[in-house]
Amino acid sequence: MTHFSVHTVTCWDEPVDCRIVAMTEQGWSSWPVAEDTQEGRLLQRAREDGEFAAKKGQTLLLHCGCDTSPRLLVIGLGEQQALSVDIWRQAGALAVSQLRKKKLSRYLFECDTFAAESIGDVADALLDGVMLEAYRYTRYKKPEETEPQEIVCILSGIDEELLGDVQATVAQREQISRGVWFARDLVNEPSNVKTPDYLAEQAWQIAGQTGMKCTILGPAELKRQGFGALLAVAQGSICEPRLICLDYRGGNDEDAPVVLVGKGVTFDSGGISLKPGEGMDMMKMDMAGGAAVLATLSVVARLKLPINVVGVVPAVENMPSDRATRPGDIVTSLSGKTIEILNTDAEGRLILADALTWAAQYKPEVMIDLATLTGACIIALGHHSSAVVGNDEPLIAALREAGDAAGQPIWPLPLFDGYREQIKSQVADVKNIGGRPAGTITAAAFLNRFTEEQRWAHLDIAGTAWEEKGKPGQPVGGTGVGVRALVEFLKKRCAE
DSSP states (O other): OOOEEEEEEEEEEEESSEEEEOOOOOOOOOOSTTSSSSSHHHHHHHHTTTTTOOOOOOOEEEEEEOOOOOEEEEEOOOOOOOOHHHHHHHHHHHHHHHHTTOOOOOEEEEETOOOSOOOOHHHHHHOOOOOOOOOOOOOTTTTOOOSSSSSEEEEEEHHHHHHHHHHHHHHHHHHHHHHHHHHHHHHHTTTTTTOHHHHHHHHHHHHHHHEEEEEEEEEHHHHTOOOOOHHHHHHSSSSOEEEEEEEOOOOOOSSOOOOEEOOEEEEOOOOTTTOOSGGGGGGGGGTTHHHHHHHHHHHHHHHHHEEEEEEEEEEEEEOOHHHHHOTTTTOOOTOOOEEEESOOOOOOOHHHHHHHHHHHGOOOOOEEEEEOHHHHHHHHHTTOOOOEEEEEEHHHHHHHHHHHHTTTTTOOOOOHHHHHHOHHHHHEEEESOOSSHHHHHHHHHHHTTTOOOOEEEEEOOTTTEEEESOOOOOEEEEEEEHHHHHHHHHHHHOOO
């Protein structure tokens, strides 16, 4: 992993590899570089030649011959009236994406060129984009000469009277971004290392570092308590299951906690209902919901948010063997409801059913689960948005607002009674699949059978938890989706 450091200053006069400035399409008249300087002449020539018009996402790298900053990267922000936090975030990611390819590692962002006001929001968004792009998963690779081993980011152009507030904002953003890095690391870890016990060890480490309470249930205790659905998924693997719980108490003792539940299938072969071989290597990411929950609890504790949060991760491996659950089996869940298992590749909802039931003991204010649950979600929404289904409209609205603020869109799907009809079983209380139509919704309808007494929302992150091609701000691999949105949601809840 590349070492990263950030400095927030009013001005900076030490050498850097590149200065980074920005302008809108309407910003030529207020451009901060004098036209009679070399930079000004080069920029004007690029404009006249049609090489740069400050369109959104457009860049221009100039070599200006200055000893302290030999390069100037100009980033286009597009239309002035369309400026947004997301555009600043994209600009930060785009800058680092381009400069690290040139083995450059010391960047000076002149924040005051990105907007005339809201400098704190600009600095926050720029750092968000920078750190999302700075991440690389290189644990099992020799260091490449083409990759900088250290990145130094300087955010300058901040007024003296605002510096303290901006530094506090940026320090908080760095903690959130490092939480995203942690979630990405967990998702990218190979499944021969990342067993359910490995996730439990990560939770213990978080608890030890932050003082949170950590509870781990092993197979004997899970059997004793009656986690029939979770154990049915785990029984085909030699890797023993775990139920992981982190309990953070930053609010008043009498305050009901927010409970987060994350699917933790450390490898999903599909079980007896075996997945196709092509792309199965990606199924190490089927615990992305659990990774988001562990990372979110870590960030919340480090930020010392004044709120109570409980994170629960049911961790299993879903494998085929002579011990594996068969299609047609019926199991009794922790809730006492019986489940007809018609497809062993619909395993995430089984482990979540028991985890959601167990988590109800905390008497939560609201309950939110995250899971890479259905391929149908990718068909419905592609890779641009997570889906949300729930039984509480204000909770759904708050999650959508948090997702928008974090640059992680969340789109609602309905939960009509007709969808519940699709999961009725002839031989058990419920069946674990409802057929091809509305697969994302019927999976949520299944989960709702175990959350009927809760204010609950389900986030299906199947389409957003993994990046196949790579883009600025997101290299190939785990995205860490959910962490930034959940932290934003919890921060807003603290402020209410």
